[in-house]
Amino acid sequence: MTTSTEQHPARPISFASSGGIDRSAGYRLDEAWLAAAWSHPTTRCFVVSGGQALVVDTDDGGTELVTMPSFDAPITESHRYFLGTDTDGVRYFALQKDALPGRMDDLARPAGLREAGALLAERDTALLVHAVALENWQRLHRFCSRCGERTVIAAAGHIRRCPACGAEHYPRTDPAVIMLVTDDRDRALLGRQVHWPEGRFSTLAGFVEPGESLENAVIRETAEEAGVTVGGVEYVGSQPWPFPTTLMLGFMARAVSPDIEVDGDEIEEARWFSREELGGAIRAGEVLPITGISIAARLVERWYGGPLPVPPRG
Known part of the structure; x- marks a missing residue:
């Protein structure tokens, strides 16, 4: 397996950055330090519930995570999680509650990572990814x-x-491989899951099984889902995916043969696309563009050479 962490500069992998947050794991067992950090006047916190937190849209078109000083926090019947310290020395905590607090102003609204993950600044995204993952694990274990x-x-x-x-x-973190497979004509293999609408295609993916290497997981999943045999495997990058506990490990892979035989259980349809075919199909509205916060879009854009075309309006 070769490795490469190169990303398209205009489209970094979502959730991949630390956002300048030092998780400061060495302090997690220091109750005196945690108490002092919580009571510090610069400390900020936010409530997370059901994978959501309050966000607010800013005048410049951005979105920010709504945080508050710790002394204003609704700590009754809540669990407190230390998330880390930013480059200015500000400590951050998440409070897990059964419901989000009443909106702090008319502009604040509840949002999850799927909605706000691509809109938030790197620091806020890093904080929310960490908090959502802890909240989900705490609720289920x-x-x-x-x-x-x-x-x-x-x-x-x-x-x-x-x-x-x-x-x-x-x-708990569950590793999953997600891969863009290409053939000797440099066409990309994209599949449509059985529950997806017509025209929606994406990269193949699957969970790593016990005792299995990442490379073998890429080879096995590609063969199981599309019947395609894979040879070379190249690591690209990873993405935490707290929906609920996955770590997505992105790969580029090279097919030995272009023959396709879908499994019919997970993948209903799979096709090889050249860049011209994919771009034309998206422009014609025949294929829905691969968008959103998933690493899948970054893998396809890496192969395509830039952002995918914009589909027709409507």
């Missing part, structure tokens, strides 16, 4: 998998401990 006892939160939200058997449980 409240009991010890070893003895069944209810666990308690530790390490500023990054560990759950069992008071009965002493087991420690850590946030």
